[in-house]
Amino acid sequence: MIKFLSPTPTLKTKLIVFDLDGTLYNKRWLSLRMVLHAPWDILKMQAERKVRSSMKGIWLENKSAFYTEYFRRLAAALHLSQQSVEQWYNQRYMPLMVRLIGKYQPLGEWVLPYIDACRAKGIKLVVLSDYGHAHEKLQALGLSPTLFDWVVSAPELGGLKPAPQLLYHVAEQMNVSSYDCLVIGDREDTDGTMADATGAQFQLIKY
Ligand SMILES: [Mg+2]
Structure with a gap:
């Protein structure tokens, strides 16, 4: 409470x-719910968390510079193309988070x-x-x-x-x-x- x-x-x-x-x-439990709903994405989710934490407090002055650096790091961590990690983030990861928040998180x-x-x-x-x-x-x-x-x-x-x-x-x-x-x-x-x-x-x- x-x-x-x-x-x-x-x-x-x-x-x-x-x-x-x-x-x-x-x-509470949101991270676990994310994994349970998309267990095949667990490595991507872990990499996302690491990249986000590696960029904590960063200031790159504009949205485009930020996302370029963010997806560059995420792609490097996963050995995937920037385009594919960007697609995963925008079309699967964030929509799943939004859906689970609406369904379970008060x-x-x-x-x-x-x-x-x-x-x-x-x-x-x-x-x-x-x-x-x-x-x-x-x-x-x-x-x-x-x-x-x-x-x-x-x-x-x-x-x-x-x-x-x-x-x-x-x-x-x-x-x-x-x-x-x-x-x-x-x-x-x-x-x-x-x-x-x-x-x-x-x-x-x-x-
Ligand atoms: Mg917070």
């Missing part, structure tokens, strides 16, 4: 930046009331996910992306958490200072470190 929340951000909070996976929903009970409370205070809301397919995941959870001012993934901006440029970019787009942001996430080493590096507040979520 959730361990916070007073739905009361600090007085100066003007923007809340939500992580998605493990934050807006409980991701939306946090705190999420909708919290969003309403923040809206009532005029606080802007952004989802910043470390993965792509963020819109599809929100829809799978029954959360309309229109509840947020912006739904964006870190790779679309050119990097991965905890690169501070990600939060600076989001804050700038929303016309607020990063000092007036509250980051809500389930990982101290990514969401928390990014918040610390940019002077934002951080709220840890644990299910």
Whole structure:
């Protein structure tokens, strides 16, 4: 169960930046479910995790540079062509994740009331996910992306958490200072470190 929340951000909070996976929903057993639903892809899934972790905190400035490097590393790890790993990622891996989230992973009970409370205070809301397919995941959870001012993934901006440029970019787009942001996430080493590096507040979520 959730361990916070007073739905009361600090007085100066003007923007809340939500992580998605493990934050807006409980991701318990998701990795295992992925493997059980596509056991033939286990090596690819393991390689994907390793590559993602090798690129943690990277900043390459734009989406195209990020995905070129990401698929280059994944193809090298699997001894496959970049085209085939890209196809696997976009057409099988991410759609499977979205489908399993919609079927099995529960939306946090705190999420909708919290969003309403923040809206009532005029606080802007952004989802910043470390993965792509963020819109599809929100829809799978029954959360309309229109509840947020912006739904964006870190790779679309050119990097991965905890690169501070990600939060600076989001804050700038929303016309607020990063000092007036509250980051809500389930990982101290990514969401928390990014918040610390940019002077934002951080709220840890644990299910
Ligand atoms: Mg997360």
